[in-house]
Amino acid sequence: EVQLLESGGGLVQPGGSLRLSCAASGFTFSSYAMGWVRQAPGRGLEWVSAISGSGGSTFYADSVKGRFTISRDNSKNTLSLQMNSLRAEDTAVYYCAQGRTLFHYWGQGTLVTVSS
């Protein structure tokens, strides 16, 4: 059974940083691209970032380019999202998902709140 478990969310001040992690199990992690999708409170879904199975290719939405960095550790089956220069509009539940643009499996999400 595919399982994706996010962690690392919390309250951070504007301009601050936060690192999200996603622990994957139930599939051959290195064989799959992985991504992050977020959902602001009461709003729709927004694709954030993705990374190839090897980690050699990364992709970002314009809204986070230059501020967020996606990475993965295939030896630990872990996906990460380093978020810098956070803004109020980055407040959302962040979901880890299997895939680069089409997402077959999703984690339960971790809430990031950017507020002073």
Add this chain to the structure above:
Amino acid sequence: EIVLTQSPGTLSLSPGERATLSCRASQSVSSSQLAWYQQKPGQAPRLLIYGASNRATGIPDRFSGSGSGTDFILTISRLEPEDFAVYYCQQYGSSPLFGQGTRLEIK
């Protein structure tokens, strides 16, 4: 940039009825790159349909997708109580994009 517009915003139906949800794109979308997701309150989205008409693993056959070009449809043939949720369409080309969602509520 492609814009996906879902209609209606809210659909009120009763269990046993047929639901028809629409997703219209501002530019032609390859039908191989159109998906539908279901999201229930407090839960992560779940993939229902990909490639416009292919059911994902474990999805009941009362869910079907159709369409091409700029107009796509998700049909739920006979609503079950657990089907009342928010539904999102998504084009999953190089810059993936979601529609704003259709809320399916119990009448």
